[in-house]
Amino acid sequence: MAQGGNAIRGSRVGAGPMGEAERGEAAPRQAVAYYCSHEHRFVVTFSVEATVPDSWDCPKCGLPASMDSDNPPPAPKIEPYKTHLAYVKERRSETEAADILDEALELLRSRRKSGELIF
Template sequence: MAGGSAIRGTRVGAGPMGESERGESAPRRRVSYWCANGHESRPSFALDAEEPESWDCPRCGLPGGRDEQEPPKAPRNEPYKTHLAYVKERRSDADGEAILAEALAKLRKQREG
């Protein structure tokens, strides 16, 4: 079937583009970051840009630092806590019994009256 568009199979913006169309790229430098698992990532930064102290590892997600011998420690994951666990942190057993006794007394008074 011979019909259709003459540029079939291409899209706008497709094709080779050189620096003449894009403009010149800024001079760059590569900086090495190491995570606790020993992975090295080397992002590039413009020469005049400030390098961050840490960079997340693209392989494992741990934070990476610039010192290969002393990479940052993996963050400690806190386990999920239920509402009851948070209440128990704030209140003692004696507090809980006093609150329960107060609530029961209030309910008994409502039922009587």
């Protein structure tokens, strides 16, 4: 006794064709090994037609990596955070800062003497 609906047993709704023959052949690929300065090695797969980049970020530590295992790129130098005051001090000397402050105070005092409202 045959029951209806057994034809799709073992597959799910929306399932596509099964196997490589229905999808077509995969594009030719090449595997490229990269090395970072923390001695991590990882492989990235590219199409044979693609231009392979000289460097790639390491997925383990985030440092730049190159294809040269003997000379991986060095870790980038990280500059410490600088405050606004640190940048100002790089541009102005102590005497210049004192002169500017004296000039601003003199202007403020003259505006107060003239009766101007200053908040």
